Amino acid sequence: MATDHSDQAVAALARERVDHRFKGLPPNAEGLTVGELAAERRSLFTGGFTTPVLALSAEALEHNLVAMERYSAAHGLAFAPHGKTSLAPQLFERQLAHGAWGITAAVPTQVRIYRAFGIQRIFLANEVVDAAALRWLAAELDADPDFRFIAYVDSVRGVELMDAALREAGARRPVDVVVELGGGEGARTGIRTEAQCATVADAVAATGTLRLVGVAGYEGEVPKPDGERVRAWLRRLTALAADFDAAGRFDGVDEVVVSAGGSAWFDAVADVFAELPTLSRPVLKLLRSGAYVSHDDGHYRHLTPFNRVPEEGELHPAFRLWAQVVSRPEPGQAFLNAGKRDAAYDLDMPEPQLIRSARDATTRPATGLAVTALSDQHAWVTVADGTDLEVGDWVGLGLSHPCTSFDKWQLIPVAEADGTVTDYIRTFF
Numbered sequence: 001m002a003t004d005h006s007d008q009a010v011a012a013l014a015r016e017r018v019d020h021r022f023k024g025l026p027p028n029a030e031g032l033t034v035g036e037l038a039a040e041r042r043s044l045f046t047g048g049f050t051t052p053v054l055a056l057s058a059e060a061l062e063h064n065l066v067a068m069e070r071y072s073a074a075h076g077l078a079f080a081p082h083g084k085t086s087l088a089p090q091l092f093e094r095q096l097a098h099g100a101w102g103i104t105a106a107v108p109t110q111v112r113i114y115r116a117f118g119i120q121r122i123f124l125a126n127e128v129v130d131a132a133a134l135r136w137l138a139a140e141l142d143a144d145p146d147f148r149f150i151a152y153v154d155s156v157r158g159v160e161l162m163d164a165a166l167r168e169a170g171a172r173r174p175v176d177v178v179v180e181l182g183g184g185e186g187a188r189t190g191i192r193t194e195a196q197c198a199t200v201a202d203a204v205a206a207t208g209t210l211r212l213v214g215v216a217g218y219e220g221e222v223p224k225p226d227g228e229r230v231r232a233w234l235r236r237l238t239a240l241a242a243d244f245d246a247a248g249r250f251d252g253v254d255e256v257v258v259s260a261g262g263s264a265w266f267d268a269v270a271d272v273f274a275e276l277p278t279l280s281r282p283v284l285k286l287l288r289s290g291a292y293v294s295h296d297d298g299h300y301r302h303l304t305p306f307n308r309v310p311e312e313g314e315l316h317p318a319f320r321l322w323a324q325v326v327s328r329p330e331p332g333q334a335f336l337n338a339g340k341r342d343a344a345y346d347l348d349m350p351e352p353q354l355i356r357s358a359r360d361a362t363t364r365p366a367t368g369l370a371v372t373a374l375s376d377q378h379a380w381v382t383v384a385d386g387t388d389l390e391v392g393d394w395v396g397l398g399l400s401h402p403c404t405s406f407d408k409w410q411l412i413p414v415a416e417a418d419g420t421v422t423d424y425i426r427t428f429f
Helices: 004-015 034-039 058-074 089-097 108-116 131-143 156-169 194-205 227-246 266-274 299-303
Strands: 053-057 103-105 121-127 148-153 175-180 210-216 256-260 283-287 319-330 333-336 351-356 363-365 369-374 379-383 394-398 411-415 421-426
Touching: 004 034, 004 089, 034 421, 053 058, 058 089, 058 411, 089 103, 089 108, 089 421, 103 108, 108 121, 108 131, 131 148, 131 156, 131 175, 148 156, 148 210, 156 175, 156 194, 156 210, 175 194, 175 256, 194 210, 194 227, 210 227, 227 256, 227 266, 256 266, 266 283, 319 351, 351 369
Parallel strands: 053 411, 103 121, 121 148, 148 175, 175 210, 210 256, 256 283
Antiparallel strands: 053 319, 319 333, 319 394, 333 379, 351 363, 351 394, 369 379, 411 421
């Protein structure tokens, strides 16, 4: 849900000056605005960019935005993609333009960023017990009657802390909350049993500062997840919604919110949410998958539900990190000038995909190369016998895990297939 304020705030990003803060950008662009640099449509390879430089594929981004818009619509799901993946308001704007209901956040700091860019619907997939954050939230809700905000609750103590902080703040609007059902014993956050969920719901009902609007959780935290276990947990979630509705716990709300969905099991979410029985009022079936926007060349390439339902679409990896060969100290060893400060490494090592020759600018597959380790600023690359690789060559790396790729770069070029840079994505980590 975009507003004039969000449009203006995103447009203002183009007026930021390019300088030393933004790694990889051309030194001779110093002093230009981001918009002026984008208008020059420089080549990623010959336009003065320095290595390492992370780029996003313009074509892959658009493809992925369309793919999840179509998938959500086809399954009757509202979509609030998790914004922690990119923390990029320009991408939020595009996600909203492609039908997103709102944007999901993980912590209050992210909510503040979203509000600074005019996001009107925010789902906070966490319990908030920080009094300072709740004071700010109360003021934000009171100042804007069109701001829709929903947060988790997962304990009676949490409800008590929220209520106390909101009462002290003099909050005039109640904060909408959903009871979080945990994935099971040993899972992350969330209430472990349905009886405990009812107790927390009772605590919410006893306040004047909170309003129960639904149930939610994260199926990715189900222990040893597979299709059967994930669907069983999702059926617990929908049954909880139905039980709460039958007990009159949602009296006075316009719609019931039922929410789940990471990037590995959204097909199961779609299947089980479709089974949800008719409730006493309309249901907002809210999916929260976030990694789709850039996808990846590792973790999510293997886990995406589109591998199981290819007839419903596919996602394309959008990231490529270009680094340069700076040392060939041994025949079977090379070092690139990109490391832990530049590339995601928490799930998988970067994957060499392309070599761009420093001699003649030709591009060829990176056959025979493998990244075995990362130092802070170096990638350790093994080189198979017979592989042509020289100091000065550029190596294009695929990355695994979008969340820890975006957070290492403040300004990311968006490049078309031929290397023409058409835009720059600003992140706020």
